[in-house]
Amino acid sequence: MEIMDIYRQHFLKTGDRGKSITFKYRLSLILTVFLVFPNFISGQQSQEKPDYSNYRKVNEFFNDNEHCFKCHGYPQYILVDTVFNNQITKTMCPSMIIHRKDYYTSNHKSLACTDCHSTEYHEFPHPLEPRMEEHLTCIDCHGGDENMAKYHFEKIQEAYDSSTHAQIPGFSCWQCHNPHTYKINIRTTENLKMAIAYDNAICLSCHADADRFKLLTRRKEINIIQKHEWLPNQSMHFSSVRCIECHTEVNDTVLVAHKVLPASQAIRKCTECHSKNSMLMSTLFKFQAKTKRSETGFLNTSIMKDAFVISANRNYYLNLISLILFGLAVAGIITHTILRIILKQKKS
Numbered sequence: 001m002e003i004m005d006i007y008r009q010h011f012l013k014t015g016d017r018g019k020s021i022t023f024k025y026r027l028s029l030i031l032t033v034f035l036v037f038p039n040f041i042s043g044q045q046s047q048e049k050p051d052y053s054n055y056r057k058v059n060e061f062f063n064d065n066e067h068c069f070k071c072h073g074y075p076q077y078i079l080v081d082t083v084f085n086n087q088i089t090k091t092m093c094p095s096m097i098i099h100r101k102d103y104y105t106s107n108h109k110s111l112a113c114t115d116c117h118s119t120e121y122h123e124f125p126h127p128l129e130p131r132m133e134e135h136l137t138c139i140d141c142h143g144g145d146e147n148m149a150k151y152h153f154e155k156i157q158e159a160y161d162s163s164t165h166a167q168i169p170g171f172s173c174w175q176c177h178n179p180h181t182y183k184i185n186i187r188t189t190e191n192l193k194m195a196i197a198y199d200n201a202i203c204l205s206c207h208a209d210a211d212r213f214k215l216l217t218r219r220k221e222i223n224i225i226q227k228h229e230w231l232p233n234q235s236m237h238f239s240s241v242r243c244i245e246c247h248t249e250v251n252d253t254v255l256v257a258h259k260v261l262p263a264s265q266a267i268r269k270c271t272e273c274h275s276k277n278s279m280l281m282s283t284l285f286k287f288q289a290k291t292k293r294s295e296t297g298f299l300n301t302s303i304m305k306d307a308f309v310i311s312a313n314r315n316y317y318l319n320l321i322s323l324i325l326f327g328l329a330v331a332g333i334i335t336h337t338i339l340r341i342i343l344k345q346k347k348s
């Protein structure tokens, strides 16, 4: 999704009443169709039994997880009263809905729900004790894991602990890394623009959504479009660089810097990026820079490939040739002068 679409979506929600009314109207129309033709709907469903074979391939606990997905995979679930043999349909709170497709393509696609949640969740209504348990942290599973050494979890933890978000009660790694959908991007991506949009959507999930923002702070919503008015062509910049480029402290060890600084320390100087020593080489283009640099002789090739950052791109060979030409010219002038002096002396 384009970054501006994400904006529009969020701001439409609060700003554009007209649109949301037509949306509600359409929604009620769809619902009426559902209510009037219930048989039609259930017929449709049984015909199109989805194919889950790919999910079974990546997860050996697929069947166990279905116990949870039968409720948490849909906007509605069926509440059964076994005593009076009664059942009704209830709506699931949107934040509790998990889509199988997202889950089985995420980093944690091979896990059982009960690897992170208590097995007591098999009971419904869910009992109180598991709800009171603290969630596992990333380090609980990944700390000291040699297979994951390249990610430097400990260093990331350290950086996060000193970030501005870490001071907010209720904030944790899970706020940015949705436990059921998160997947690595910038390390593996073939499409840098998509990875940028993915990463920025993480920040925008709060910074462009007043409802989610307000769950964590009493502070008034920060209007980020207004806060970045000083930046020319904002939408172009927001789709070419990540928020973290300007808002985190550069970190040499980890690929994705995690120390989000107070706003007063954010980068504002154009030349931080628009210069020969563009800091983007140690942030956004870090991974590409390590693997692809100098294949073609261009310094900052990775910048070239996806964007032309004014004055950040220079060609090494072109620079060398111009230096040599300059050198030759100087050498020519010097020899010429010496020869003339010698000739003059000979004449006199």
Ligand code: HEC
Pocket (backbone or CB within 6 Å): 067, 068, 069, 070, 071, 072, 077, 078, 092, 093, 096, 113, 114, 117, 119, 121, 122, 124, 125, 126, 131
């Ligand atoms: C019969 C439907 C149903 C089944 C089956 C079900 N859940 Fe739930 N679950 C719900 C509903 C409804 C809620 C929200 C209401 C509530 O918290 O009781 C919920 C809430 C939760 C919560 C949030 C609890 C909290 O207090 O924050 C977790 C976590 C959860 N379920 C995990 C699971 C897991 C894991 C499984 C499978 C082992 C599972 N659920 C199976 C219906 C179900």
Ligand code: HEC
Pocket (backbone or CB within 6 Å): 065, 068, 069, 072, 095, 096, 097, 098, 103, 108, 111, 112, 113, 114, 115, 116, 117, 135, 136, 174, 175, 179, 180
């Ligand atoms: C890698 C660990 C992990 C796995 C695997 C996992 N969860 Fe979760 N889940 C969490 C964490 C952590 C939270 C709390 C997130 C937060 O605090 O924002 C959570 C929250 C939830 C919630 C409550 C959401 C809310 O808004 O309060 C539900 C429901 C849930 N999980 C169901 C499931 C189901 C169903 C599965 C299996 C398909 C599953 N989880 C697999 C870690 C996991």
Ligand code: HEC
Pocket (backbone or CB within 6 Å): 107, 108, 109, 110, 111, 115, 116, 136, 137, 138, 139, 140, 141, 142, 151, 173, 174, 177, 184
């Ligand atoms: C319950 C233990 C558990 C927790 C908690 C957990 N993970 Fe994982 N994570 C795993 C396992 C197991 C794998 C390997 C999955 C596989 O290879 O299919 C994994 C894989 C990953 C990967 C690597 C994906 C890849 O393909 O190389 C990343 C990145 C990752 N987790 C990040 C996190 C982050 C960030 C958190 C916290 C927000 C977290 N994990 C919490 C168990 C966990």
Ligand code: HEC
Pocket (backbone or CB within 6 Å): 138, 139, 150, 151, 153, 156, 157, 158, 160, 161, 165, 172, 173, 174, 175, 176, 177, 183, 184, 185, 186, 187, 195, 198, 199, 200, 202, 244, 254, 255, 256, 258, 260
């Ligand atoms: C403010 C948001 C935010 C918080 C909080 C956060 N992260 Fe991240 N993290 C990101 C973003 C954005 C990325 C880049 C995702 C991508 O493109 O792969 C990322 C990437 C990662 C990666 C993959 C880096 C790589 O080398 O490919 C790991 C591992 C990780 N985070 C771990 C953590 C851990 C552990 C915590 C908590 C101590 C944490 N994160 C907290 C935003 C956050």
Ligand code: HEC
Pocket (backbone or CB within 6 Å): 200, 203, 204, 207, 222, 224, 227, 228, 231, 237, 238, 241, 242, 243, 244, 245, 246, 247, 263, 264, 266, 267, 268
């Ligand atoms: C080119 C650098 C740059 C980029 C890219 C950038 N910011 Fe900023 N941001 C700044 C600067 C500089 C400020 C301080 C503005 C001020 O003080 O008025 C700021 C201010 C903010 C604030 C306001 C904090 C406050 O307390 O007033 C938030 C929130 C914020 N940015 C979030 C984001 C998010 C989310 C993104 C990605 C969509 C982003 N920024 C992209 C440089 C940037």
Ligand code: HEC
Pocket (backbone or CB within 6 Å): 164, 165, 168, 175, 176, 202, 203, 204, 205, 206, 207, 212, 213, 216, 217, 218, 219, 243, 244, 247, 260, 261, 262, 263, 264
């Ligand atoms: C889960 C919600 C959430 C996510 C995701 C999130 N933030 Fe924030 N952020 C907040 C809240 C809440 C505050 C306000 C804290 C306060 O001052 O009360 C904040 C504050 C900030 C500030 C201002 C700090 C100051 O000096 O006042 C910056 C800058 C910022 N966030 C940048 C980011 C960036 C960059 C990302 C993505 C990597 C991000 N945020 C992701 C919730 C979030």
Ligand code: HEC
Pocket (backbone or CB within 6 Å): 230, 231, 232, 233, 236, 237, 240, 241, 245, 246, 267, 268, 269, 270, 271, 272, 273, 274, 280, 306, 307, 308, 309, 310
């Ligand atoms: C965080 C790094 C960063 C900062 C800071 C930054 N820029 Fe950029 N800027 C970029 C990137 C990357 C592009 C390339 C976009 C592309 O071509 O895809 C760009 C492109 C541009 C362009 C070309 C626009 C076009 O339409 O092609 C202009 C003009 C520009 N920036 C001006 C500025 C000015 C003025 C500032 C300071 C107020 C600034 N930038 C700060 C990263 C940055």
